[in-house]
Amino acid sequence: GANRPTADVLRAALRVAGTDPDAHCVSSSFLMSLPDGRRFGYGDCAVLPEPDPEQLAEIAISTSRTFEALTGEEPKVAMLSFSTKGSADHASVQLVRQATERVRERAPGLSVDGELQFDAALLKSVGDHKAPDSDVAGCANVFIFPNLAAGNIGYKITQRLAGAEAYGPILQGLALPVNDLSRGCSASDIVNVALISIMQSQSTATRPGPSGL
Template identity: 50%
Template sequence: MHNLINEIVARAKANRQRIVLPEGTEERTLKAANLILTDEVADLILLGSPDEIMELATKWGLGNIGKATIIDPTNHPKQEEYALLLCELRKKKGMTIEEARKLVLDPLYLGCLIIKNGDADGQLAGAKNTTGDVLRPALQIIKTMPGITCVSGAMLLLTKAPEYGKNGLLVMGDVAVTPVPDASQLAQIAVCTAYTAKNVAGIENPKVALLSFSTKGSAKHEVVDKVVEAVKLAKALDPNLLLDGELQADAALVPSIGASKAPGSPIAGEANVLIVPSLEVGNISYKLVQRLGNADAIGPILQGIARPVNDLSRGCSIEDIYRMIAITANQAIALNNTK
């Protein structure tokens, strides 16, 4: 399991990215930041009062926090520049410069503006903010990737079953954002999750299965029709992607069942990326695999935003934050390479 994390960290170290941490005075965030800076995994921008951050660093014995760039949201040289940028981005929504000047004081807005302005590569927050508060400025300022309208979340599942996926590693989406995706959104989730599998999980050849309770017409229902339609749309979005559906989970994962239920399928029995038909299925599935199968679930990793912005669980550990900074850096590296 730790091999994957080690690979993710090594890729981040080899191509250091600038990651913004808007919750610069939050204890777990600061402690994780100190470890990241000690290990030279990423260049960090901490948002918060410089005096308070350095005081806390001294209190907790965090000797490397001084290596971060610390920006005070209430007083920094680019305050007006970012306010003008925000006003320009939101003028169609009627935003005034006065409103923009207020919003740039909010670290979650400021972090996204720093990225939009080209002064950072990604952001991680959520240790003390809700998902909605983390996502709102990202969607207003950074927006979605070209051709994508739907943000989703992928989970890396490191299972104890090496015969499945890539030595037991599977990537599942969407487990975090869109409750009932339509066919178009489901197709986008499939393509974005395949990119995450490649760029973060190091799966060179993603084999994507769109899951259902039916395999290739074995059951008839409108929810099956949606998956069938999503397969067509995903193939149009990325014709080079190895992708198939609708497949039941066993047909997607087990070679003998894949061969008998979906003969001729390019990925049946060999899937390493699993796309679930709804958020309900995704959330239930990964938690069952995590608890009953004793798997390590890493994520959710947000995807579909034009620059990486990730959201932490408010119950996250220092280790969770460290991993997610490295993952955010890997997403940024891949996006920089496709520019």
């Protein structure tokens, strides 16, 4: 991935590793580590340009599992939009709502809510005001973007403006651990993604996610 686009890496991964039979689609996530020690999961930032509700739900479940496996922290998943709890209505907002309901059906033990704007998902003061009944608003640590444009832009803004370390793209939905790199990666990025791949290879393929699935 350091010298090739993600599409080339993904084609090779599909040929060599194949897909996980339990996965609905292949996606990706980033582990974002901020200078103050906070860590967040971002998905999908590299693979699916316009996910449908089922794919977006799969991205949320897969990203929450990746985040928990790498950090040991309980995932609290925010399904992001430009709307919070009906503040706006649009086809893209409805898609996020549908995906949120699908996540709840498939992973009832996972803490997830949507649709939420980013500030409502991250900041308690804003979350308490915009979504007072939400158990995710204001304390989310996994952010699911509605499409690839938002996700890719979002992780790069966090990396470049907030000084965050961006580990990934971590590919999800493959039968074996395979990961990618941004063509703007540094030597430390390569080392970090290699270490993540080693951790994944040492874990059992049947390790349950936060929902017990």
